Amino acid sequence: MKKHGTEEKLLEATLRLISEKGYLGATTREIAQGAGVTELTLFRHFGSKERLFEEVLSRYTFLPKLKKLLPELEELPYDKALRILGIRFLETLKERKPLVKIMLSEVNLYPDKIRFVYNGFIDELIQTLGGYFKSLQKREVIRRFSPEIAARAFLGMIFSYFLSEEIMAGRNIDKKEMEKMIRKFTDIFIRGTLKIGLKKSTIDKLVGRRTKLIRERADV
Amino acid sequence: MKKHGTEEKLLEATLRLISEKGYLGATTREIAQGAGVTELTLFRHFGSKERLFEEVLSRYTFLPKLKKLLPELEELPYDKALRILGIRFLETLKERKPLVKIMLSEVNLYPDKIRFVYNGFIDELIQTLGGYFKSLQKREVIRRFSPEIAARAFLGMIFSYFLSEEIMAGRNIDKKEMEKMIRKFTDIFIRGTLKIGLKKSTIDKLVGRRTKLIRERADV
DNA sequence: TTTTATAGTAAGTAATTACTTACAATAATG
DNA sequence: CATTATTGTAAGTAATTACTTACTATAAAA
Numbered sequence: 001m002k003k004h005g006t007e008e009k010l011l012e013a014t015l016r017l018i019s020e021k022g023y024l025g026a027t028t029r030e031i032a033q034g035a036g037v038t039e040l041t042l043f044r045h046f047g048s049k050e051r052l053f054e055e056v057l058s059r060y061t062f063l064p065k066l067k068k069l070l071p072e073l074e075e076l077p078y079d080k081a082l083r084i085l086g087i088r089f090l091e092t093l094k095e096r097k098p099l100v101k102i103m104l105s106e107v108n109l110y111p112d113k114i115r116f117v118y119n120g121f122i123d124e125l126i127q128t129l130g131g132y133f134k135s136l137q138k139r140e141v142i143r144r145f146s147p148e149i150a151a152r153a154f155l156g157m158i159f160s161y162f163l164s165e166e167i168m169a170g171r172n173i174d175k176k177e178m179e180k181m182i183r184k185f186t187d188i189f190i191r192g193t194l195k196i197g198l199k200k201s202t203i204d205k206l207v208g209r210r211t212k213l214i215r216e217r218a219d220v
Numbered sequence: 221m222k223k224h225g226t227e228e229k230l231l232e233a234t235l236r237l238i239s240e241k242g243y244l245g246a247t248t249r250e251i252a253q254g255a256g257v258t259e260l261t262l263f264r265h266f267g268s269k270e271r272l273f274e275e276v277l278s279r280y281t282f283l284p285k286l287k288k289l290l291p292e293l294e295e296l297p298y299d300k301a302l303r304i305l306g307i308r309f310l311e312t313l314k315e316r317k318p319l320v321k322i323m324l325s326e327v328n329l330y331p332d333k334i335r336f337v338y339n340g341f342i343d344e345l346i347q348t349l350g351g352y353f354k355s356l357q358k359r360e361v362i363r364r365f366s367p368e369i370a371a372r373a374f375l376g377m378i379f380s381y382f383l384s385e386e387i388m389a390g391r392n393i394d395k396k397e398m399e400k401m402i403r404k405f406t407d408i409f410i411r412g413t414l415k416i417g418l419k420k421s422t423i424d425k426l427v428g429r430r431t432k433l434i435r436e437r438a439d440v
Numbered sequence: 441t442t443t444t445a446t447a448g449t450a451a452g453t454a455a456t457t458a459c460t461t462a463c464a465a466t467a468a469t470g
Numbered sequence: 471c472a473t474t475a476t477t478g479t480a481a482g483t484a485a486t487t488a489c490t491t492a493c494t495a496t497a498a499a500a
Contacts, residue, residue, distance in 0.1 A: 160376030192412025
């Protein structure tokens with residue numbers, strides 16, 4: 001008479017198996033077996049495979065714990081704040097790896113359901129980080145640029161790294177490597193966003209552009 | 221008596237349907253129908269569904285046209301070179317969108333086959349871009365950092381943007397928006413990598429770090 | 441003790457799947 | 471014209487799928 005435990009086990013097994021074999025590849029029989037119950041029990045609790053899947057999506061969301069990190073960050077130096085945020089982000093991705101896998105492989109089959117989860121996650125993230133950038137711009141620590149685009153850039157570096165290593169290559173990013181990569185990413189990003197008195201001519205010279213010429217559009 | 225046309229049509233239908241519905245979701249009947257032939261014709265040509273899929277993977281690879289772009293880049297100013305490369309990269313992703321989708325959603329089902337395609341693509345890309353960075357480091361345009369990691373960072377920003385917009389949100393990135401985003405990404409990246417005489421104390425002050433204190437490790 | 445909620449056993453449903461077999465139609469090639 | 475390669479039609483295979491029905495077992499709650 002342990003209804004609660006049963007549903008939990010079913011949901012966990014579903015998350016695991018669908019993330020491994022995809023929605024169509026994970027059969028209800030397998031899922032039930034993985035949860036240690038009968039297939040019939042699965043249907044008695046969730047009615048259909050699709051409803052079970054929906055339950056998984058609504059239950060295992062990404063914790064928005066990054067949001068409440070924002071006030072703490074404001075008191076830290078810029079570089080350290082970014083590093084902490086980067087590491088937290090990467091840790092969250094690792095924790096929620098099965099969910100990330102599901103989102104990537106099931107967008108086509110269930111666009112609405114997946115996008116709902118994805119947007120809730122990404123929007124919040126970009127807003128949070130973008131807000132942090134805005135406050136730094138007011139304090140004249142970093143220069144003027146679109147905070148949202150910069151947030152995309154920063155998070156994008158990290159996510160692609162995660163995708164490449166953990167999802168595609170199937171490797172495990174350990175803590176040491178993680179910190180090393182985040183350090184290098186943030187290093188580039190910080191110098192790229194800092195408000196330093198850089199004369200345009202200095203950049204031009206370094207970059208190898210002939211300043212006198214009429215600037216042509218990037219006609220690629 | 222047009223064998224060639226038949227196989228081509230089958231391969232194209234396979235690429236399209238698997239990218240839309242996944243390997244398990246795309247049935248041989250549908251694929252045959254999509255190619256305008258009988259299901260039997262499909263099996264006569266490729267023997268099995270899996271072999272047909274393998275053929276698709278080996279045929280529609282990412283063109284390594286970025287590699288031969290390298291010599292041209294060396295003659296351009298740094299910022300323009302990066303922008304061109306970024307745009308080319310994004311264009312390639314858009315052209316090969318079905319293949320990207322397949323790679324993302326089928327890594328779990330066919331890890332080896334997918335990783336083969338993926339690695340061939342990503343390695344070449346990182347090597348190419350990394351090589352470009354190396355030469356710029358020799359010419360003292362940009363500062364010292366790991367060229368491969370920087371390449372990952374740059375490409376990662378763009379890929380995540382593509383993933384978010386085109387794959388997850390299902391939107392189409394038009395040329396105008398594409399150039400705008402690439403411009404902003406490269407802007408951050410270039411300032412982040414340029415070799416400018418930046419004193420550590422200047423950075424520290426801006427960043428808000430108290431330089432006198434003992435530097436603590438990023439104990440996150 | 442009786443009831444009730446939750447589980448299991450066992451058997452079976454209809455639909456769909458990848459794939460096959462036997463045979464006929466067609467059109468280019470020799 | 472005869473051959474040969476390619477496609478089609480039609481029917482069917484065995485396996486698997488999500489899901490159902492009828493009945494039993496068990497343990498907590500009443």
